[in-house]
Amino acid sequence: MIMATVTAQAWPFLVARGRRAGYRTLLMPQPFLAEGDAALLENNVQPSGVPDRPEVLNLTTRMGRAISVVHATHRLTAADLGQADDPKDEHGRPLHLLYGYVRPRGTRVEPDPADLRTARATALEVYRRFLDDEANFTTGAGQPFPLRTSLRTPAESRPAPGAAPRWRPSLRVVLAATLALLCIVFLLFTLTILGDTPTPPKPECVIEAGTTDCPTPTPTGSSTAQKRMVGGTSSARK
Template sequence: MRTWPFLVARGRRSGYRVLLAPDFLISQYGFLEDIAGSGPRTVVTTVGGRKLTVVWSEHTVTGPDIGTEDAPRDEHSRPLHLLHGFVSPDAVQPSEVDFDQSLQAALDTYRRFLTDEEQFTVEASASLQPDSSAPAGPPSVPRKIFPVVLVGLAAVVTVAVITIIAVTSLTGEQPPVLCPSTTVPTAPAPVTSVPLRPSC
């Protein structure tokens, strides 16, 4: 697994542009400019169909970063910021060590850029050995138990209904059945078994 640092920044007089990039992205104008700032980590596809993971972080330039006492500012007295990070063909989880490496590579380039903003051309970055490791994969999805619970609940309800019907049949009163030759009993005699319906 390899990574390549990159830098998108502006100078004292010039606007944001790519200053450091992997050699295979230098010719793709606007590619890193559009990505940097859109999110801390993203997976993109290049014009040639190559999938890459791009991670980045923002850094405000300080005096010690460029070897001066005071922090550099642009011609309008605004602080200068770097968008630095790295590109990898693998799905990596960046660490602080990786960002420190990309920042050091970015600052080396940025110091050269500030000495001659007008004539500066994009530098090709050297690959780094990352401290990042491939993510362990998507978190495991808990097994769905909802359908099993429903089946169990349905079974309990069914048994309960059958039990209620059986108990009601054994202890409840049967509705009288009127036949031409019989009369309606005023009170059925107690029984110890399921009463039989009179036949007509």
């Protein structure tokens, strides 16, 4: 199968919690938000134990669209929000962003770090607005950006120009070859059975009256010759 490299676009997203609010989708790719599939990422993207390491998750939308979700987990710092201390929730726990981008599904390729930086910059901008008014914040629509990561997708396999077409046996040829093979197997099996037939036992010795040993069998030709010799000797004596 030939793989074709295509240029695609991606949509950024953000799933995060605030100082008081729990995890929710703050930024959703615009096409999926329009389809009413806002909870798709919130229900499937999970935090990672390694900061900012990209992971790829394949999903299918409610409308049957095959997508790949490239996501990472970022722990918020004071520098991210321009504060003196690292931001925390009302219970003193650190805050994390589950961010990334959604792209059309292709073969698994290593995400370009530049694409992830673009998604993180967009996520931080959205998160700052969210912290200003957590209660009244509404999910934003992520706008597409061109991917730097090249996608490789299956393409129809076509023979190269001038290449000889590959021969494929027809059904008739396959059936004939199978029948010939079965005949050979049957013949070998029959020969094996015949070769294993036991040799009939020799007749038992019958001891004639007045003798103690079995007579030695004499070939037919030798017996006739002996008779002729006996006859000739008798005539000579006469």
